[in-house]
Amino acid sequence: MATTHTPHRSHHTSQLWAGGLTVFAAVMLGITGVVGVFRGIMAIAEDDVFLTTPNYVFQFDLTGWGWIHLVLGAVAILVSFGLYKVSMWARVAGVAIASLVVIANFLSLPYYPAWSILMIAMSGFVIWALCVVKPDDAS
DSSP, X not given: OOOOOOOOOOHHHHHXXXXXXXXXXXXXXXXXXXXHHHHHHHHHTTOTTSOOOTXXXXXXXXXXXXXXXXXXXXXXXXXHHHHTTTOHHHHHHHHHHHHHHHHHHHHTTTTOHHHHHHHHHHHHHHHHHHHHSOHHHHO
């Protein structure tokens, strides 16, 4: 009589998977932060890249949006460095900052829709990658 063995993941494979997702999230959050910093600098300098929409519900000054994106981008870059250490505080902060980046880019969709959609997608991948890793896999 033949026996069937169900394959199970070893703890080592699980750690590699968790480490890979955390590095993916760190890289994506770092790229998101750099793009956010550049976008913030462009808005603060009142570059002609941005579109003005006079009848938009969330009307903010373009310079104000620039400072918001600049600060969020800088914090995202700092948190991405913490993710390389695979620490719980960095994972929680990564999800929090990526969520704030999603909200800020949703509110600034009319000013530059292409970058906003790109940033929302990148931040969504960061949130996914940081949330699917189980706490016991990350260490």
